[in-house]
């Protein structure tokens with residue numbers, strides 16, 4: 108080997124070493140990602156008792172298989188159907204049997220924008236009864252609250268009054284950083300399945316995880332831009348049909364992006380959750396609220412695919 112070739116070889120070798128060092132660094136950064144997974148609208152936002160049973164068993168199998176310490180947020184109003192209350196309550200027990208935790212999501216999934224604070228407080232209290240009993244059976248305490256629609260207040264007074272009420276009642280609020288529209292996918296997906304339209308169901312399901320990955324990318328970037336680092340995220344999902352069928356793939360996507368699944372308690376230890384969150388009338392990610400409070404520009408997350416938005420609208424209007 109000539110000296111020249113030797114030197115070139117050295118240069119190439121060090122370039123390769125540098126590239127692999129950078130790749131290792133990127134992987135290490137990625138490997139530090141953490142997310143707490145939460146599911147809203149338990150026992151399930153969709154369908155009849157049979158649908159709820161199918162959704163619950165499939166979803167919990169997948170959540171267990173992937174080692175995800177999830178929290179499920181309950182609307183106890185969904186338990187009271189004539190002759191089905193026990194069966195529906197059993198679906199909540201299944202979450203606890205799976206080693207997961209339950210929180211309060213109000214009794215009736217109340218819309219805060221249409222309810223005075225006193226009415227809202229009543230709905231919070233009414234939503235505790237069964238969940239508290241089920242947790243107590245296992246020596247657990249009801250400690251988390253998730254606002255329906257992520258609506259936290261219409262005025263500064265309402266927001267403050269509700270926050271104080273929840274804290275006095277012993278609740279920690281469960282914020283959301285990775286917000287998304289899984290419910291739109293779930294709605295179109297279940298409708299397609301029920302009418303035997305396998306082609307549409309598959310098209311919707313195949314678009315689901317790529318869409319969710321685009322939401323993750325967005326909020327990871329927003330986290331870095333806002334805090335100079337990636338915070339411990341809280342993901343909002345619903346206990347619905349598409350998650351029951353596709354949670355394995357969703358979990359694989361998260362793992363591929365370097366996430367480990369942590370408890371909500373662990374995620375909330377991130378100091379980001381102590382930041383002031385701006386008052387905003389609609390339900391949005393806490394990353395947007397924190398940015399607003401800091402006077403930073405809002406950068407909205409990607410929308411659902413156009414075909415899906417159109418199918419959703421058509422389905423909602425009964426067409």
Ligand SMILES: [Zn+2]
Pocket residue numbers: 147148212216254255256
């Ligand atoms: Zn909800």
